[in-house]
Amino acid sequence: MERLNTVIQTIASRKTKQRSPLCAYVYDLEGLRAHTASLSAPLPPSVQLFYAVKANADEHILKTVAPHVTGFEVASGGELQKVRRLFSDAPVIFGGPGKTDEELIAALEARVALIHIESLWELQRLSWIAAERQTTARVLLRVNLRQAASGATLHMAGKPTQFGIDERHIAEAIYIALALPSVDLQGFHFHSMSNHTDEQAHLSFIETCLSFVAQAEKTYRRPFSVVNVGGGVGIHYSDPDRPFHWDWFAKELNLLLRRHASRHWTVIFELGRLITAHSGYYAAEVLDLKNNYGTYFAILRGGTHHLRLPAAWKMNHPFLIIPVNEWPYPFDRPSLFNERVTLAGELCTPNDVLARDVPCARLRVGDIVLFRCAGAYGWDISHHDFLSHPHPEFIYLEPST
Known part of the structure; x- marks a missing residue:
């Protein structure tokens, strides 16, 4: 919970410094380092732990897990090149x-x-x-x-x-x-x-x-x-x-x-997933709230082109709401209270949904939805350039952060 609070504080602080809608991946490298070590430590001597690069091939992720795994499992020539550029003998x-x-x-x-x-x-x-x-x-x-x-x-x-x-x-x-x-x-x-x-x-x-x-x-x-x-x-x-x-x-x-x-x-x-999933988060600001035929939709600055997993697996991705109290416009703020909401992205397809018909105690335009468990099979498996929207920021939390 302490690490989650650090992520929330980082996102909230980042939002106070920018007017544009926030969209970012946050990787908690300090938490990842400790978690990977905790997976390796109790294994019997005859067991070797390799990291499956397909889960997340980010260079910072690879460098963080490297001291605590035997090596890397790759599934393409491209992944092999990424690993060998960083580790010549692993x-x-x-x-x-x-x-x-x-x-x-x-x-x-x-x-x-x-x-x-x-x-x-x-x-x-x-x-x-x-x-x-x-x-x-x-x-x-x-x-x-x-x-x-x-x-x-x-x-x-x-x-x-x-x-x-x-x-x-x-x-x-x-x-x-x-x-x-x-x-x-x-x-x-x-x-x-x-x-x-x-x-x-x-x-x-x-x-x-x-x-x-x-x-x-x-x-x-x-x-x-x-x-x-x-x-x-x-x-x-x-x-x-x-x-x-x-x-x-x-x-x-x-x-x-x-x-x-x-x-x-x-x-x-x-x-792969067990190592990195919990150390990654995807943050997307609410751009709009609307009701179509009795269903509430929150439109996010982001979507499945950044985080494809929930659409691929037809699941509701776990999330929480980071409230943002500042409101720069001279008119009422669209808000929902104790409603069920579908969290949709900015793409021109009805399949761009990250969570469907989920309860929200309060949700407002300008708040930030923080999707948890996004450190594995998130950015790496997504169709980044569909509609040519901007890529998210990438924020890395090191021990000194």
Whole structure:
């Protein structure tokens, strides 16, 4: 709560210094630093924590989390370049579907630690590229498991998706990988869901992954060294103060690994949302209030071109209101009291909605809506230049702020 108050004070202070409508992302780097350290600290020695750059590739974010993670997971050549510009020697894992030849070459030249293989074709292509360069690519096969954990917002496994290799075809992939001289099969990748908030169910998912690798070692009579359980650990957008109980999860994970993991395995997490979501905020000033056919709308200086996630997931993004008491106009201030309001953006589309039919005790033109949990999959996944509106400011809260 102390960090949230600091953010609110920063926004309120910033607004007093400008007449133009306020629109800004605020990243609490001090809070992010402490939070990332708290995620790394309780993990067992055999577990490595990588940061999934896709969640937020802001340079300040990358620099802040770097001391507290093993390395970075990237999903494109562009993300790889961003990481390597900042960290020449940090361990990097390269994942994602649809890798081009150029990206695979760049991954080898950047000395990535592991490459996730998404298909048999990609496996053969990588081997050919590595052989041409007289090197060996260390790889994990991404498995689209038959059985995926329930309770996540999105699922990439357990059903037909474009991700990974169907579990029924994994045997063929393993045989091919083991026969290719320029590929070193280290193990398996199991990223199966996004925004999973059930601690016990996620432990069960990890147990499924461990069992898969144990059975693979028996079947193919050879050891594997890496069990990458991906990311997917989520947050409660409907109740942002409700935590994912990470300390309990890490304690239970330690017990689970003692029971089911081989000593020669390294278990990898690729976390993004859980690391950065709570340390980012999106602030948008109310430009207008109106009632159309019995529904109140607040039009914001901003919208889904800055924060696409609520529209993509068809959810109400959590928010609070920062009151701004100054009123520069010589006529009455449009205001609402104890009404349900839809928070819409400035775009020319009815899909530009950040929260729909939500209760507001008081909302006035000139007040600022502060959206919480906007530090992951916010700015990075949004269509910034639609209608060519100005980009938001970016405000970074350092310890000295």
